[in-house]
Amino acid sequence: MILWLRSLAFNIAFYGWTILCAVLLLPFLLFPHAYAVRGVRFWIQGIFWICDHILGLHLQVIGYEKLPKTPVILASKHQSAWETFVFHYLFPDPTIALKRELLWIPFFGWYLKKVGMIPLSRSKGKGAQDLKKLLNRAQDAVEKDRQILIFPEGTRSKPGQKGAYQSGVASLYFHLKIPVIPVAHNAGLYWPRRGFFKYPGTITLEFLDPIYPGLSRQDFMRRLENDIEVKTNALVRHPPGMDSAKSSYSLS
Numbered sequence: 485m486i487l488w489l490r491s492l493a494f495n496i497a498f499y500g501w502t503i504l505c506a507v508l509l510l511p512f513l514l515f516p517h518a519y520a521v522r523g524v525r526f527w528i529q530g531i532f533w534i535c536d537h538i539l540g541l542h543l544q545v546i547g548y549e550k551l552p553k554t555p556v557i558l559a560s561k562h563q564s565a566w567e568t569f570v571f572h573y574l575f576p577d578p579t580i581a582l583k584r585e586l587l588w589i590p591f592f593g594w595y596l597k598k599v600g601m602i603p604l605s606r607s608k609g610k611g612a613q614d615l616k617k618l619l620n621r622a623q624d625a626v627e628k629d630r631q632i633l634i635f636p637e638g639t640r641s642k643p644g645q646k647g648a649y650q651s652g653v654a655s656l657y658f659h660l661k662i663p664v665i666p667v668a669h670n671a672g673l674y675w676p677r678r679g680f681f682k683y684p685g686t687i688t689l690e691f692l693d694p695i696y697p698g699l700s701r702q703d704f705m706r707r708l709e710n711d712i713e714v715k716t717n718a719l720v721r722h723p724p725g726m727d728s729a730k731s732s733y734s735l736s
Contacts, residue, residue, distance in 0.1 A: 506591040520598040540684030547691035562635035563672030578631040643672040663694035668715035
């Protein structure tokens with residue numbers, strides 16, 4: 485009963501806050517990119533406040549000292565909607581490779597387009613065209629000192645499951661010649677990909693050792709998949725407790 489009430493309160497607060505921000509921040513879409521980013525970060529900071537104070541869901545970040553000071557490709561495990569928020573909470577202005585259909589959502593899609601996300605089509609026959617756009621926009625993002633986020637599996641998987649790793653991340657690795665940071669987490673335990681219930685606890689997100697340019701495509705994909713899956717499975721099976729890292733932590 486307590487879980488049901490807490491989840492109800494969270495969902496009301498989450499969707500209420502999201503609708504409020506979507507409407508009140510509309511003027512930000514008329515201003516330059518930096519203003520829209522500030523608006524999105526304001527919304528996401530509110531989401532993490534709701535997680536902390538209503539749901540009792542906190543964030544622990546491990547391995548941030550491994551991040552180079554230059555732009556990197558963040559290759560993250562994908563289990564829920566939570567990790568689509570957290571990188572805008574931790575970084576000042578990341579760009580995310582996401583499915584094009586998200587841009588069609590009223591309000592939400594407008595903000596995605598304004599802050600410079602990279603849309604990808606799932607339609608057959610557009611693979612080469614999409615890859616060229618991905619690489620061009622990613623190169624532009626790197627030149628603007630933005631971090632690039634990609635979910636190598638392409639879609640969400642349940643904790644303990646593994647999707648097929650797609651080749652887009654390898655194309656970014658070879659084209660941009662910048663480090664790839666594998667990212668593991670256990671968000672799916674607390675924020676399932678579907679369903680009403682959200683669970684209190686501490687989500688652990690861990691930045692793993694950088695993969696520097698120089699590997700073959702096969703070796704790169706093998707190492708990326710192994711690093712992410714081994715660490716993710718460990719976080720799912722034995723979730724760490726809250727350490728010194730707090731949910732207010734930010735790299736910006």
